Amino acid sequence: MKIALISEHASPLALAGGVDTGGQNIYVAHVARQLQRAGHQVDVFTRRDRALLPPISLMDGIRVVHVPAGPPTQLPKEKLLPHMGEFASFVVDFCSREAQPYDVVHANFFMSGIAGLAAKDALRVPLVMTFHALGRVRRLHQGASDGFPDERFAIEDEIVRRADCVIAECPADESDLIEHYRAEPKRIAVVACGFDPEEFAPVERREARRHVGWPRDEFAVLQLGRLVRRKGIDNVVQSIAALQAGYGVKARLYIVGGDADTPNELATPEIARLRGVAHRYGIEDRVVFVGRRERAALRYYYSAADVFVTTPWYEPFGITPLEAMACATPVIGADVGGIRHSVRHGETGWLVPARDPHALAARLHALYADPEQARAMGKAGRARAEAYFTWRRIGLELEEIYARLVGSRAAPSSRRRADADSESAAAQSLRVVGSM
Secondary structure, eight states: OEEEEEOSSOOTTSOTTSTTOSHHHHHHHHHHHHHHHTTOEEEEEEEOOSTTOOSEEEETTEEEEEEOOSOSSOOOGGGOGGGHHHHHHHHHHHHHTOSSOOSEEEEESHHHHHHHHHHHHHHTOOEEEEOSSOHHHHHHHHGGGOOSOTHHHHHHHHHHHHOSEEEESSHHHHHHHHHHHOOOGGGEEEOOOOBOTTTOOOOOHHHHHHHHTOOSSSOEEEEESOOOGGGOHHHHHHHHHHHHHHHOOOOEEEEEOSSSSSOOTTTOHHHHHHHHHHHHTTOGGGEEEEEOOOGGGHHHHHHHOSEEEEOOSOOSSOSHHHHHHHTTOOEEEESSTTHHHHSOBTTTEEEEOTTOHHHHHHHHHHHHHOHHHHHHHHHHHHHHHHHHOBHHHHHHHHHHHHHHHHHHHHOOGGGHHHHHHHHHHHHHHHHHHHTO
16 A cells, blocks of 8 residues: 555654654654555655655655745744645645555644645545544643633534544543544544564663663662653652652652753753643652653663653643563553553552652652562563563554544445455454443
């Protein structure tokens, strides 16, 4: 198949960890690679956000098309909607001029869905949609701090109504699509996110700590990912203070991420806010901002930590818990969204309320007091990640969906029954992911 992946603000070439670079960038990059390795031709369309970018870049045999839409500079994704008409027009024109037509379009995020619908109509190809976040659900959690306009809701409504398949990343995402968007359950497929076993695997803790320069014997807590308010990192900072005040344990919190390799409050304003929280609780010396790190280095940080913690208010899926589990590190995560799906409470780690630093501190103390349990949870997390959440598995599931949609459009009537049987089997297989 020839496949168009659309990801308007999240380029697969970008370094994850910044305000607008995170799980979606990783998702698109790995899905594209898996599909290309399976023998498909894959193009990724993303907005041109730097003046010196070429029209097309190559990534492991994949074409990354830099779409001219708006000024060629980095803009917050909340400011991109006015440029999406231009983005969609370019995508349709580019695709229409290709000698080999596209078989399927897979749009990522609601603004990419605008281009996806345009391509669906102009090229007469099926549209697969992954939202990565839902506007109405985001508004429930973020209120006035949500920077997207209300027109996002109507755009999402139309995409849900017209897409041939909507990918939910976890059962909670599926429920939100049905409850808030009246999505038809039969057109939803539950397909999770994943990790790459070649990228994330356990490193012996002493070696990992030597590699990242951490003290050998301290109790180390890791927070890694985008540094934005909704990730609830202030809750983790407060839990370190509660752990010290309530249990006498002096843990050190390492925060990896941001828009610069060296922690910079100008490049990443959230660092200044979090430093203020640490100062108010008197634990400035227990909170270390590491800065952004290359993907190849992250396995050492996950492996060096005694526990990985993530307590966002809202998380459609969350890739970092999977990466930590793949490195055999126990995870304490907020009982929300995809984290509720990936972390098995009491087995691979624990789920806690999103805004309860004392509940988090109690779980941190439990791992501190029982290293054997921590090791057992890490081992169980590694097994679960390998069994259910590799990018190879995710790529195969998406490939089945694409093939089913393409086949249903192209197959002659004599093949309809066989395609229907295949569709039923594929749907049943996909539902297994939702029941894990």
